[in-house]
Amino acid sequence: MPRPYIYNLDMLANRCVFWFTLLAMLALAACAPAAAPVPESAPTSAAVQPQSDAALLAELNAAAGATEASGALQIGESVHYRVSQQMSVVNDGPGADSKQNLWVALIQTRSPYQQVHAVAITPGDYQLARDEYGNLYAEFDFSAIQPGERSEVRLEYEVEVRRVAVDLGDCLGGPPGQVASQHTQAELYIEANNPQVRALSAELAAGGETACAQARAFYDYTAENLLYTFNAGNWGAQAALGLMGSDCTEYASLFAALSRAAGIPARYFEGLRYGPGDEEPAEHAWAEFYAPGAGWTPVDATLGRFEHSREQYFARLPASHIIVTEGRNPSTLRGGSYIAHLYWAAGETRLRVVDFAWSLRPLSGE
16 A cells, blocks of 8 residues: 655654554555655755646656567557546644655656656646656645645646567577666565575576576466455565465565566566556556566566466556556655655644545546
């Protein structure tokens, strides 16, 4: 479940931290990515002048985060979606804050999966920030909100999403050196260097002669052996090996960890998934692995856990997944998903993010 963290740095200096979480995000057929403990350092951002919508659209369609096309890529039909995201920042008092910021992750064009055709953000007074993964954020300064006031934030997009399949071919060779160095390392929640994860990865990979065959073994194991249950925790790959239950964050994390432990580059994504009949979009997580000769290849072991859909989510995705962020631990989100909220205020002043909600509606291609 996405948890926008609210923490008071003046109180942190006095060894007290108040965390207020936004709960009750509806998860339907899929799941909501969970949040992790908050680091103490504030995110750094490259500040720019507030963007007009046209300038922002150009930024969202920039090359950052794009996946290089290859002859193995097969693009199918596309669906245009109207995506809305809203939330409000509230000052419950009794005092005012000395500083308050909200970071909201923005949906970007990511080839070959999606292209942003239109965007509008209210209020328009924000700056842009990028993190180490190339994720883009609108950074708002709400320091002027007085006790009893609230400020609404709304983001509107039109996003074209394409059905993608990858022809894996013979899958011979290895990944480029930079891809291997950047995407085979262990990290928080993707514990590729954990002895249990490494042992399981080696056992599963033993029967596969290529990276693609090994990735398929990791996918099948994850889909077949994890016990699916929506949870509000943030457990990661190692914990998913137990019997505690897993949602999409654990499915994607375990697949990525098993792949990285075998030297196969893997990436983690969080975003939205649309299913016919869904009243609200489901927050969701999935992964990619790097297939030699073919490139980055999508995998959704959570939706592949059903035998009848197993083939639909290995090396292919329908036009239903919208990427919001790449990476299991983007620094700007400070351990959360989609947004981060930080304020400095003394005493009992309480600032909250409330009424966080998504809306996603197909406009064409259904």
